[in-house]
Structures are given as structure tokens and as C-alpha cells.
Amino acid sequence: MPCDVTAFPSIAGKAVRIVKYTGRDKSRSDFEQEGKKGYAVGFTGMMRFLMERLPKDERYIDGVRRMVPHFPETAIREVIANALIHQDFMATGVGPVVEIYDNRIEVSNPGNSLISTDRILDERRSRNEKLAATMRSFGLCEERGGGLDKTLIEIEAEHLPAPDFISSENSMRVVLFAPKSFNQMSKAEK
Template sequence: MYPNIAIRELAANALIHQDFMEVGSGPMIEIFCDRIEISNPGQPLISVLRLIDHSPQSRNEKLASLMRRMKICEERGSGIDKVVNSVEAYQLPAPDFIVQENAFRIILYAHKEFKDMEKKDKIRACYQHCCLKYVANELMTNKSLRERFNISEKNYSMVSRVITDTIEDELIKVYDPENKSNRMAKYIPIWA
């Protein structure tokens, strides 16, 4: 149900990026019938909105180096990109990155049909898809997001609504504001 690469990358990240100064807790993987939650002590070093494009930054460099030599990780900062990419390929809801007071938690969700996703799930998927396209030197379009959600062309308006909601949440923006054609519109993350 879940991509192996996503679980491997997230488990490795939980180990590498844990804050050893937080006592009484450690990395944890919890498996539920509708999701997998992976958490580690300590807040992330970068904003969760920049996890897909940010250059590598490790809290525990010696541990990361050891895990790279053991071929568990690459130390390239591409782990989250691989997670989101594989989740898209499996047509799963976008992973949720949650910063807590003294911990960081990532939730991988089981498959849901588009109609069963909540608005926030669709917005999160749209933003992450836009970021993936941007780091691949491409631009998100209605068509690319329809493909991500496995929605037919005749239902383009459903995806247009998600794009509009994501723009209103200030997570993405129109690439070319001079273009007045919604059909030809392309989008980039708000930080681009």
C-alpha cells in the first residue's frame, strides 16, 4: 500500500535528524489501518514548506555520514523529494509534515479517492506537486495536477478549484500574471 522508498527515507530521516538533546523520547514509527506516522524528537532545521527544495542540512553529521557509507541515505537532501514523488506515483494523499513543540511528525496516508479527500489534503497535494515540478525545472499545470489526482480532462474544473484554493492559501502563484488564459496557466511555489 505504501512505497518502500517512502518508508525507508522517512525512517532514515527520523534517525538522522533527531535531536539527541530532547530526553525521554526517540524516533517512533506507528502503523494504523489508514496511515503510518513517523516521528522524531526535535523540530526540523528548515521550514516544512521548503522540505522539497532545500539543500541538505543535517543535525547529526557523523550519524548521517555513517548511514551514507552503509548505503541507507545519500546526504543529498533528496529524501523528501523521493517520498513525495513516490506517493504521487502510488496515487496516495500527500504526506503531512507536522511540527510539534518538541518533535517532528510525518504522516503517510492510505489511498483515498479524490472525492473522499478533505480540502486541506487536496491543497497539500497541490502545493507538493507544484514544488516537485519546480525542482524538476518544470511548471505545474491543470493537466499535470489532474494526472497527479488521476482525474479525467472533462473534470478539469475540479482541479481548477484545488488550484484556486491553494493560491488563496498563499502556497502557489501564477507563473505568468500577464497570461489571462486559465487554460494555459502555469504555477510555481509561492517562494519561487
């Protein structure tokens, strides 16, 4: 029997939504897909779906031409896993959203960050401990507080701009940026 979250009214609105926009703003979208499976059961399929739809560049790797996404898979995986695990399930009318633009990916979840964004790398605090433990048992997170470290290591290895961590009263958003040339970066990004 397939796992369909819409069968559970209390969490039906917490399904992950992926939206791909044309360009750099929300004026036109290419598609919108809402997940139907639970987080642990559907995570691998969601990642595959997402990675296939990211903006890509042609690169030669070991002499073979390949289409490579602008964003490292490990970075995306860690940011999305964090968004799912640390969301506020009591917030109504909103669930986790992954928005794909030509120049960035934004991952949002309901509920502000429990940790100040300037301390996000060196402090740990889980909002949903049972969900985190379940995701760890499926091998989808480590529950050690190193996910963002891995994200930043991958971003640095790909020479991408640093991500933005934006916490508001009602949500947390992480923005991963596509490649930029050095002269396109702001002073803060450099």
C-alpha cells in the first residue's frame, strides 16, 4: 500500500512542494509538484526528481561530456533535510517549499530558526527529535549537527557564492546561489 500523506489530514499540508520558475523571479513558472509520500519514504525520489530539473552546465569529466547541475547534490540534500526536520508542525497553512530559479534555489520551511543565523554552524537544537531520529534510522540525516558544514564544504569546493540563511518570525529560508563570476559577486560574497 503506497504511503500518501494526504490520507492524514493533520500533516497533508506539510508535503514538500517543488516549484521551478522561468528566470530569476516568480512571474512565470515551468512546473509545480507536490509530494505525496512521507518524508523518509519519499526523500530519495524527491531528490532524484529535483536533481533532474536543476539548471545545468556542460562539463567534461574524465574526458566525457556531462551535464552537471549548478548546485552540489550534497548541499541541496542537507538543506532540504534540515528544512523538513526543523520545521514548525504547529504552523498552519504552510509547508516546506523548494523554489528553483535560474540563478538560485530557495528552500523554506515554516517556523523561525531556533538558533540565531550567525550561530547556525556551531550550535545544535532540534525542533522535532522523533522525526530527526526516524530520518537518521533511514540514513537520511546524521543528527550530529554537521549537515550545514557539509553544505558549505561542497559549496566552497565548487567555488559557489556563500548561501544566505534568512530567519523571520514565521519561517526559515536558505538560499543556494548558482555560479557567478568573481566580478558579479557583491563585496560581502567575495
